[in-house]
Amino acid sequence: xxxxxxxxxxxxxxxxxxxxxxxxxxxxxxxxxxxxxxxxxxxxxxxxxxxxxxxxxxxxxxxxxxxxxxxxxxxxxxxxxxxxxxxxxxxxxxxxxxxxxxxxxxxxxxxxxxxxxxxxxxxxxxxxxxxxxxxxxxxxxxxxxxxxxxxxxxxxxxxxxxxxxxxxxxxxxxxxxxxxxxxxxxx
Amino acid sequence: xxxxxxxxxxxxxxxxxxxxxxxxxxxxxxxxxxxxxxxxxxxxxxxxxxxxxxxxxxxxxxxxxxxxxxxxxxxxxxxxxxxxxxxxxxxxxxxxxxxxxxxxxxxxxxxxxxxxxxxxxxxxxxxxxxxxxxxxxxxxxxxxxxxxxxxxxxxxxxxxxxxxxxxxxxxxxxxxxxxxxxxxxxx
Numbered sequence: 001x002x003x004x005x006x007x008x009x010x011x012x013x014x015x016x017x018x019x020x021x022x023x024x025x026x027x028x029x030x031x032x033x034x035x036x037x038x039x040x041x042x043x044x045x046x047x048x049x050x051x052x053x054x055x056x057x058x059x060x061x062x063x064x065x066x067x068x069x070x071x072x073x074x075x076x077x078x079x080x081x082x083x084x085x086x087x088x089x090x091x092x093x094x095x096x097x098x099x100x101x102x103x104x105x106x107x108x109x110x111x112x113x114x115x116x117x118x119x120x121x122x123x124x125x126x127x128x129x130x131x132x133x134x135x136x137x138x139x140x141x142x143x144x145x146x147x148x149x150x151x152x153x154x155x156x157x158x159x160x161x162x163x164x165x166x167x168x169x170x171x172x173x174x175x176x177x178x179x180x181x182x183x184x185x186x187x
Numbered sequence: 188x189x190x191x192x193x194x195x196x197x198x199x200x201x202x203x204x205x206x207x208x209x210x211x212x213x214x215x216x217x218x219x220x221x222x223x224x225x226x227x228x229x230x231x232x233x234x235x236x237x238x239x240x241x242x243x244x245x246x247x248x249x250x251x252x253x254x255x256x257x258x259x260x261x262x263x264x265x266x267x268x269x270x271x272x273x274x275x276x277x278x279x280x281x282x283x284x285x286x287x288x289x290x291x292x293x294x295x296x297x298x299x300x301x302x303x304x305x306x307x308x309x310x311x312x313x314x315x316x317x318x319x320x321x322x323x324x325x326x327x328x329x330x331x332x333x334x335x336x337x338x339x340x341x342x343x344x345x346x347x348x349x350x351x352x353x354x355x356x357x358x359x360x361x362x363x364x365x366x367x368x369x370x371x372x373x374x
Contacts, residue, residue, distance in 0.1 A: 064360045101288045122360075128330060129356035136323050136357065143315060169316035170323065171361025173251045173309075174354055 003041035004088050012096050017041070039102050042092060048079045050113040058121040065167055068114070068137050073160040076145070086149040111138040140166040190228035191275050199283050204228070226289050229279060235266045237300040245308040252354055255301070255324050260347040263332070273336040298325040327353040 002024035007015045017038050021031040035041040050071065060067050093099045115134030119127055144162040148154040189211035194202045204225050208218040222228040237258065247254050280286045302321030306314055331349040335341040 063363050065363060104291065126356070128327075128353050129360060132323060132327055132330070132353060132357045133360050135326055136319060139322055140315075140319055143319070166315050166319060167361055168363060169313070170319045171358055171363075173316060173320050174358025174361065175250065176252060176355060176358075177250045 003035075003038065004085060004092070007038075007042055007092055008088055012042075012092055012099070039099055042099060043089065043102055043106060048075050048110055050075050050110065050117065053120075054117070057117055060121070064118070064121075064133070065164070065171070068118075068133070069160060069164045069167070071114070071117070072137060072141050072163060073156075076141075076159060077156060081145065081149075083149055083152075086145070090146060090149060107138055107142060110141075111135045114138060136170065137163075137167060140170075190222075190225065191272060191279070194225075194229055194279060195275055199229075199279055199286075202229075226286055229286065230276065230289055230293060235262050235297055237262050237297065237304065240307075241304070244304055247308070251305070251308075251320070252351070252358065255305075255320070256347060256351045256354070258301070258304070259324060259328050259350060260343075263328075263346060264343060268332065268336075270336055270339075273332070277333060277336060294325055294329060297328075298322045301325060323357065324350075324354060327357075 003015070003020045006019045006023045010019065015038055017031055017035075018028055020038060020041050021028045024031070031041070051074070054071065057067055057071055093103050111131075111134045113134075114137060115131045118130035118134055122130055140163050141159075143166065144159045147162065148156070148159045190202070190207045193206045193210045197206065202225055204218055204222075205215055207225060207228050208215045211218070218228070238261070241258065244254055244258055280290050298318075298321045300321075301324060302318045305317035305321055309317055327350050328346075330353065331346045334349065335343070335346045
């Protein structure tokens with residue numbers, strides 16, 4: 001919080017870890033107990049954490065898309081994103097390449113966690129599909145959360161609905177012609 | 188080519204633009220006519236270019252997935268990737284974060300071009316799905332090309348087949364009512 005406020009006031013390039021620590025009312029030493037550098041302080045320690053091993057997810061026989069959406073919905077609610085803060089962070093990410101790369105690295109962590117859960121559920125034969133779906137769902141979530149951040153009329157429920165709609169839309173675009181299914185399915 | 192060779196011999200961190208230019212038999216000044224820095228020289232000016240405005244793609248009524256695969260297949264053949272070179276570049280990307288970020292930026296260019304073509308075809312109402320599919324197909328292509336790079340038994344045809352199979356696999360996972368498909372499709 002302090003890091004974002006100071007960055008917006010002084011400009012990202014001029015921000016020092018000392019200024020962030022002062023704003024937060026902590027010593028620089030304490031700052032480094034929490035964050036390795038100012039970028040990490042601005043983005044926060046984490047974007048979002050997925051549960052380590054949700055048994056329901058790996059054991060479920062429902063359609064994969066339903067469970068992926070439910071899992072991300074749950075992670076989102078646990079995360080309790082702050083709309084105003086997210087807005088400021090997004091603006092800063094947009095204008096600073098170093099933050100952009102760090103943000104991507106953090107979203108990669110979410111995608112990796114999701115991929116791990118998908119592999120646990122589908123098996124190693126589906127490693128490629130799991131990774132692609134892990135990345136895709138993370139991108140769709142990022143898109144939905146970004147819209148929520150700039151639209152006061154959207155609720156957390158709307159994020160989930162938008163995520164689901166986007167994934168179903170991509171699924172439709174990936175459908176082969178009717179009757180083509182058998183021919184393409186033969187691995 | 189020279190940039191990759193020199194980087195492997197001297198180590199990426201020790202490489203200078205002078206050394207790359209010398210290996211290529213050109214002046215440093217000529218080097219900077221081609222590349223802004225050593226990273227760009229190692230990755231090449233471009234990873235792959237999509238055609239600017241392939242009329243057949245935007246006008247087609249075939250399933251989108253078929254045309255996306257055909258488009259990427261064509262771009263790949265036009266690009267004529269060099270397996271040995273790609274192998275070396277991949278190894279260098281793996282070990283150098285700066286190259287990794289630049290590689291992602293370059294793949295983003297491919298994804299953006301594909302997204303643009305998809306929006307031209309599907310309309311602005313499908314902007315989100317187009318962007319997600321553009322990213323997904325680019326990731327699937329990167330995965331397939333990476334496998335080809337380390338497998339002498341694979342041909343360019345196999346890259347396309349793998350790309351298609353991966354996308355269809357993700358499409359199946361995104362189906363709302365086919366949760367049992369995974370168990371029944373014989374893998």
